[in-house]
Amino acid sequence: MINRIRKGVSPVIATTIIISLTLIVGFATWSFVNSEASTASTAFGQSTASNVNYLRERFVITNVAFNYPSSGNVTVWFYNNGAVNTKIVEIYIGTSPTSMTKVPTGNFTTSLPTLVVGSSGYTTFTHRTNSGNTYYIKAIGQFGNVVLYYQKA
């Protein structure tokens, strides 16, 4: 009887091993869950921030002047009527809302504006326009809002 007991580990050691294993597995599980939760939180937070910024970003194209300030130029004015500062990242122009082309970066003679809440801004780019034609202009904001405007040249 005594011999059989001596072949195994003592109850104290066994208990220590079990507790150690429990602690290790427990910490590992907790760390894994914590890490996953942190990753998910970060992704969700970024998604939320993106959605919130999209909802708070609002701007309008207030006017377009063709051949201004000089022939072959187009000047577009914006106004930020939203709740977050933004900037215009892309502008498209064309003679119909379904066929507009992106204005190349190199065509801007005045850079795309950053719009503080409640303020106006403008940009100028070179583009050949024909008098009498109606031009559609699409502006895309930093947070994804799209504004479409049209005016006769």
Place this chain on the structure above:
Amino acid sequence: MMKRYKEWSRRKKGVSGIIAATFLFAMIFTTGFAYFMFVQYNYQLQHQAAIERNQMDFEQSLEQFEVGGSVSNNKLYAQVNNTGPVAITIVHVFFINGTTGAFIKDEPINPGITINPGTKATIGNGINYASGDILIKVVSGRGKVVSGRYPLPPTIAEFASAVGPVLVEFVTFKWYSFNVTNLNGKTLPPESSWKSGWSVKAGLDGIIWRVTVINHDLKDIYLNKNSLLSLIAVSQTQPVAYYWYIVNVTESKIYSYKGLGTATDRSIKIPANPNDPAKGGDPITIYFASTKGPSDTISEKIPSGKEGIYSVFITLQGKWSDGTLYAQTLIPIIAIEVT
């Protein structure tokens, strides 16, 4: 010894359970609860942002204002009249050539000018102005863009008040020849048979004329039997005039008209639109086909040999709905050529 070992063994199971419960508790109330609170907070942020955006859209939809211009010391200023229920703030003004569309000037208004409901304000430093049509565009703080013109074209109501309450629709002036003189009971021809009023052939019998009119006054008008259409020659050596009196058309058939211009004797009514006089009342088509005089249906011809250019006058007579007398010669609506 065995007994003591068994007792110790039973107690040992409780320790693991407590540790496991501690970890479970820690996971739920640190990681899980924190994650739950974070998600809730973010949903609240999104919800709040959506509410704010809807609120901004709603407030913008409440803005109503009219834009015009006012000239002082040879400078043209934007003038904004707040006709809506909420105060507005003007933040930007544009001046554009109303004829060519050429950009003239823009002026950011900083700080913005607030205009309370029911009041108007002159905005900005203006532009030098001598003459010409200017398009003025104004931007509000909520992002609404409204434009107006200077000088304003005359409105229909102003035009009507200058030339008379009843205006004609030019394109509706047409004629048709029945080739018989007595038109009593004759059915009106189909629309495609009516001919443009620009020219008419001499020698055609049984001519009936028609024109559509609109009343831009606040009161209805009832026409009497003396209303007539006259052709006055402008290219004859001797004064020549021909007349066609008003006839009654009921269910597309022509009858003599004996109306006295009152609401009670079934006189032809030109209705007003008191709610929108600029738009006017419902258009009414009136017919002229009696050359013998009022209350007849004999329609004679313009004789051969009297070809030339004629001015067309329509003289309407009758009473207003309040019983006072009404008479108006519609402006020479057209000149026709008799060939």
